[in-house]
Amino acid sequence: MPVTHHELSCDILVAGGGPAGVPCALAAARTGAKVILCQDRPVLGGNASSEVRMHIVGANGTGKFDRGEELVTEARESGIIEEIRLDNAVQNPQRSASVFDLILYDKCRTEPNLELMLNTTVVGCELHDSKIVAAFAERPSTEDRFKISASIFIDCTGDGRLGAEAGAAFMEGREGREEFNEPLANEKPDSQRLGSTILLQARKHDKPMPFFAPSWVRPFSKDDLKLRLYSNPGEEAPTHEYGYWWAEWGGTLDTIKDNEEIRDELLSIALGIWDHIKNGEGAERFQADLWALDWIGFLPGKRESRRFIGQHILTEHDLLSSREFKDAIAYGGWSLDLHPPEGVDAPDTEPCIQHPVPRLYDIPLRSCIARDVENLMFAGRNISATHIAFSSTRVMATCAAVGQGVGTAAAVAVAEGQPASKLAENRQAIETIQTQLSKDDAFLIGHDVIASTDPGRSARITASSEQPEGPASNVLTPQSRSVHGSFGVENGRTLTGTHRWMSEPQAGFPAWLRFEWPTGISLNRIQLSFDTGLHRHLTLSHHDGYSSSMQWGTPQEETVRDYDIEILIGGDWTRTVEVRGNYQRLNRHDLDPSLLIEALQIRIHSTNGLDHARIAAVQME
Numbered sequence: 208m209p210v211t212h213h214e215l216s217c218d219i220l221v222a223g224g225g226p227a228g229v230p231c232a233l234a235a236a237r238t239g240a241k242v243i244l245c246q247d248r249p250v251l252g253g254n255a256s257s258e259v260r261m262h263i264v265g266a267n268g269t270g271k272f273d274r275g276e277e278l279v280t281e282a283r284e285s286g287i288i289e290e291i292r293l294d295n296a297v298q299n300p301q302r303s304a305s306v307f308d309l310i311l312y313d314k315c316r317t318e319p320n321l322e323l324m325l326n327t328t329v330v331g332c333e334l335h336d337s338k339i340v341a342a343f344a345e346r347p348s349t350e351d352r353f354k355i356s357a358s359i360f361i362d363c364t365g366d367g368r369l370g371a372e373a374g375a376a377f378m379e380g381r382e383g384r385e386e387f388n389e390p391l392a393n394e395k396p397d398s399q400r401l402g403s404t405i406l407l408q409a410r411k412h413d414k415p416m417p418f419f420a421p422s423w424v425r426p427f428s429k430d431d432l433k434l435r436l437y438s439n440p441g442e443e444a445p446t447h448e449y450g451y452w453w454a455e456w457g458g459t460l461d462t463i464k465d466n467e468e469i470r471d472e473l474l475s476i477a478l479g480i481w482d483h484i485k486n487g488e489g490a491e492r493f494q495a496d497l498w499a500l501d502w503i504g505f506l507p508g509k510r511e512s513r514r515f516i517g518q519h520i521l522t523e524h525d526l527l528s529s530r531e532f533k534d535a536i537a538y539g540g541w542s543l544d545l546h547p548p549e550g551v552d553a554p555d556t557e558p559c560i561q562h563p564v565p566r567l568y569d570i571p572l573r574s575c576i577a578r579d580v581e582n583l584m585f586a587g588r589n590i591s592a593t594h595i596a597f598s599s600t601r602v603m604a605t606c607a608a609v610g611q612g613v614g615t616a617a618a619v620a621v622a623e624g625q626p627a628s629k630l631a632e633n634r635q636a637i638e639t640i641q642t643q644l645s646k647d648d649a650f651l652i653g654h655d656v657i658a659s660t661d662p663g664r665s666a667r668i669t670a671s672s673e674q675p676e677g678p679a680s681n682v683l684t685p686q687s688r689s690v691h692g693s694f695g696v697e698n699g700r701t702l703t704g705t706h707r708w709m710s711e712p713q714a715g716f717p718a719w720l721r722f723e724w725p726t727g728i729s730l731n732r733i734q735l736s737f738d739t740g741l742h743r744h745l746t747l748s749h750h751d752g753y754s755s756s757m758q759w760g761t762p763q764e765e766t767v768r769d770y771d772i773e774i775l776i777g778g779d780w781t782r783t784v785e786v787r788g789n790y791q792r793l794n795r796h797d798l799d800p801s802l803l804i805e806a807l808q809i810r811i812h813s814t815n816g817l818d819h820a821r822i823a824a825v826q827m828e
């Protein structure tokens with residue numbers, strides 16, 4: 208028998224390493240739990256990986272409903288997804304899909320509490336009563352099988368394989384209007400859903416390049432594409448580097464069971480569109496002679512499959528009214544983004560209709576905890592939401608924020624010996640989870656960033672200079688971003704203001720921010736949250752036009768680049784931290800707790816472009 212059986216154990220098993228699973232596993236591991244992450248593919252990232260190549264978007268919206276406004280509405284997600292985006296923007300100026308895979312792999316590989324198992328598919332589980340005791344996984348590449356015991360199991364597989372194996376209740380298809388009283392829902396329920404897509408990339412050469420279409424590609428005419436791009440020249444032309452999110456199909460089938468059939472049809476659709484552009488009637492309009500196909504996915508990007516039934520089912524109303532949830536662990540803000548399930552088979556229907564969500568909204572922990580399996584949680588596109596609500600929560604930065612929230616919650620549950628199923632009703636546990644998320648720079652609507660016990664609160668705070676709208680004391684305001692704009696957080700749950708210290712441009716550099724205590728204090732750690740332009744888009748996209756609207760290939764201009772931390776002891780200043788070339792938002796520094804510090808000063812020598820220094824929050828322990 209070539210197959211080897213292994214027994215493994217951990218605190219938390221995360222199944223699926225996509226946009227939700229990676230932040231989930233990292234957050235759980237960084238919060239102290241022993242984590243195993245099983246990913247069935249050779250690379251991490253799910254729909255954002257080099258195997259699919261979709262760009263990560265989130266609460267800041269897009270196009271005609273772009274929420275971003277500097278110092279007014281900063282909706283881009285922070286926390287782990289921001290760390291990943293900033294790494295990607297700086298380390299991957301060439302916009303390589305494989306470099307993004309590598310960044311995710313490196314984060315997981317170097318996380319001490321995390322064991323990454325690639326090419327490993329979770330295929331089943333063992334239950335005692337309503338509790339999962341172990342999951343079964345297979346790694347065909349090494350002919351190994353694993354039984355993995357854990358306290359908490361988190362399904363981030365998108366398809367919901369782990370939860371389905373555990374018998375957790377789930378929804379599929381579209382709910383009828385009456386079921387949740389949702390105006391945007393179809394009158395009658397059906398089994399249809401958003402379809403899947405295969406993307407492609409093309410490259411411009413210095414001589415005409417042919418395209419030999421296989422015999423099985425679908426023919427496309429101008430009329431077939433009349434409501435899609437590439438019907439008329441100039442819409443995307445003269446560049447053809449990346450397409451086509453709207454080459455969608457399979458939503459009338461079962462996106463899990465029929466996935467192989469869907470893949471074959473999607474290949475014929477994507478290549479048929481390319482053939483139309485290269486060789487179709489009137490193709491010269493597209494000026495695509497010099498362009499050649501460079502890459503095409505063989506893995507369908509899957510939009511929708513199972514959605515679990517959790518302790519709360521998020522609905523259209525929750526999102527449109529920005530309903531407040533006391534157990535919020537993340538937020539969203541993308542439009543309700545609905546597509547015809549027939550995809551390109553519905554040429555007379557717009558490929559998507561985006562219904563704006565007026566304000567940022569809470570995502571509660573209860574939508575990420577199974578109703579019927581005691582220790583099953585979930586994050587990503589399979590959370591407990593109606594088809595309509597899912598159409599907003601499904602975007603990848605929102606999945607990542609939920610992933611971080613769920614991973615953090617699971618680690619807190621393990622540390623406190625709490626069952627996952629009881630977490631959301633435990634006020635104390637929720638406070639611990641939310642405080643940890645704030646410490647980790649994940650934004651939660653209305654939750655104070657600075658703890659009431661933070662030593663900074665007892666200090667006198669001064670600065671080398673300050674702008675009237677950015678006083679030094681702002682580093683201790685309850686928020687570390689501005690979200691008071693009309694597309695931000697509703698009044699009463701947010702404060703106006705810039706929520707950051709901003710030095711005077713005329714005063715130049717170095718600029719400093721100082722904390723002084725009446726008597727010496729001992730500090731274990733200081734963490735700084737810098738400004739990274741959260742009002743802007745920032746994502747790896749293979750679309751040149753979209754990418755050119757971002758600060759890609761460089762650090763974000765607002766971010767502090769070079770700084771020192773100096774401490775005053777016995778009347779002498781000593782430099783304890785020296786950072787050069789920073790581009791990250793969250794920076795943590797351990798301090799020697801045996802020292803009695805009379806004052807602490809952050810001395811900023813430069814930013815990555817801005818003419819003055821900005822710090823959004825300073826937290827100390």
Ligand SMILES: Cc1cc2nc3c(=O)[nH]c(=O)nc-3n(C[C@H](O)[C@H](O)[C@H](O)COP(=O)(O)OP(=O)(O)OC[C@H]3O[C@@H](n4cnc5c(N)ncnc54)[C@H](O)[C@@H]3O)c2cc1C
Nearest residue numbers: 223225226227247253254264329364365404508587588603
């Ligand atoms: C064509 C297309 C366009 C889209 N456009 C955008 C967009 O522009 N921006 C945006 O943000 N979002 C977009 N979305 C939505 C977004 O991509 C998904 O909602 C998101 O990827 C969901 O993240 P996830 O982590 O839940 O799932 P997935 O991305 O599906 O990741 C799940 C991961 O789990 C792995 N897995 C599955 N089963 C198992 C198992 N049994 N064991 C182990 N591992 C397993 C999978 O291989 C995968 O890597 C688009 C989706 C598609 C398909």
